[in-house]
Amino acid sequence: MTDRNELRVAIAGLGSIGTKIATALxxxxxxxxxxxxxxxDPAKHQAFIGGLRRPxxxxxxxxxxxxxxxxVECAPSSQLRAIVEPAVKRGRAAVVVSxxxxxxNFDLVDLARxxxxxxxxxxxxxIGLDAVNAAAVGTIHSVKMVTRKPIDGLKGAPFIIQNNIDIDNLREPLKLFEGSAREAAKGFPANVNVAVALSLAGxxxxxxxxxxxxxxxVARNVHRIEVEADSARFSMGIENVPSENPKTGMITALSVIALLRKQRATLCVGT
Ligand SMILES: NC(=O)C1=CN([C@@H]2O[C@H](COP(=O)(O)OP(=O)(O)OC[C@H]3O[C@@H](n4cnc5c(N)ncnc54)[C@H](OP(=O)(O)O)[C@@H]3O)[C@@H](O)[C@H]2O)C=CC1
Ligand SMILES: O=C([O-])CC(=O)C(=O)O
Structure with a gap:
């Protein structure tokens, strides 16, 4: 039976991220x-859903x-609007990983408001969006990020296909892209959500x-960030172990679980 004071959480997409969040909940x-x-495809996920204590x-x-x-949206970014629009229209909170x-779809922010x-x-x-949020209260002069991924984590990215780049036979690192986080997100929609999150924080x-x-x-998804602000200069790095989806770091689901834990926790640490 559901406690009426409990916050009810729904998950859209039961892939590498969604299944971990469902299990934690x-x-x-x-x-x-x-x-x-x-x-x-409900049939595909029947065994997983049926195996939960409270399906x-x-x-x-x-x-x-x-x-x-x-x-909680954890489906491909093409589904983001279909998931988030009806939720925020009803005054709900939407956790967005894509x-x-x-x-x-930035009008969704106005719709939510x-x-x-x-x-x-x-x-x-x-890593470190708390520090970027804090620095943005003052003045940030620049934010630079470098992402390195193993070949399997980049296969199929639109930028690679459109530019006909062969990454399968690489022996040395190859810089594929340099530009804004906005352009990066277009070229690598399943790879650089992190850069967009960083940009929105900063x-x-x-x-x-x-x-x-x-x-x-490299065997991990490696992200290095340099921030130059009036309050501080900081460098951050994270080397993510890929999940069963090689594009997605294991820590992503854990980050959402940590965010969910904060919704009702008595002790909250970090901004
Ligand atoms: N913010 C961040 O730091 C990060 C964000 N991401 C992003 O998070 C998102 C989820 O990643 P991940 O879990 O690894 O992806 P997966 O591919 O493992 O899972 C996506 C899931 O969405 C499901 N899905 C696809 N279309 C629909 C639909 N129409 N309705 C309902 N479900 C659907 C898929 O279903 P099926 O099982 O049937 O295929 C699959 O289960 C991606 O957009 C990814 O780019 C990833 C890493 C980091
Ligand atoms: O998991 C990662 O390292 C980052 C990632 O895929 C993304 O930002 O989409």
Whole structure:
């Protein structure tokens, strides 16, 4: 039975990130319960959902906002609008992991504001957005980010296909892209959500500069960031162990779980 004071959480997409969040909610997060999921093919996920202690309802994407106070989007970015729009229209909170998709749908922020909804972007596979948020209260002069991924983590990216770049036979690191976080998100929608999150925490997608490297010498998704602000200069780095989806670092799901834990926790640490 659901405690009426519990926040109901619904998850859209049960892939590498969504299944971890569903499992954590099912095992228990203070004050939260898993109320619904949306999947493309229910039959494929039947065993997983049936194996949960309290199996959630399975609802169409656009209806999960009805069954939840918080909707967690962890599907491909092409589905972001279909998931977030109905939720924020109903005044719900939407946790967005496909944050690159927000740039082309930024009106959702206005829609959320007009209806009392919220859009929450977790730190995800990155580090230090608390410091970037704080520095942005003052003046940030520049934010630069360099991402290196193993070949398997980059395969299929539109930028690579459109430019006909062969990364399969690389022996040395190859710089694929240099430009703004906005342009990077277009070329690598499943690879640089982190750069967009960084940009939204700091100086925006047009001023945040980034490089993307295909690197056969690394086994992890490596992100290095340099921030120059009036309050501080800082460098940050993270080397993510890929999950079963080689494009996605394992820490991404953990970051969402940490964000969910904060919704009702008595002790909250970090901004
Ligand atoms: N913010 C960040 O730091 C990071 C964000 N990401 C982003 O997070 C998102 C999820 O990543 P990840 O879990 O690894 O991806 P996966 O590919 O592992 O999972 C995506 C899931 O979405 C499901 N899906 C696809 N279309 C629909 C639909 N129409 N309705 C419902 N479900 C659908 C897929 O279903 P099926 O199982 O049937 O294929 C799959 O289960 C991606 O956009 C990724 O780029 C990733 C890493 C870091
Ligand atoms: O997991 C990572 O290292 C980053 C990632 O895929 C993304 O930002 O989309």
């Amino acid at each position: 099912d095992q228990g997060i203070e004050g939260l319960s898993l109320s619904a999921v949306a999947v493309r 959630p309802q399975i609802l169409p994407l656009d209806q999960i906002g009805e069954a939840a106070d918080i909707v 944050v690159g998709g927000l740039l082309d 007009a209806n009392g909804g919220r859009i929450l972007v977790p730190t995800g596979a990155l 100086i925006g997608p047009d001023r945040t500069q980034m490089q993307v490297w295909a690197d056969p010498t």
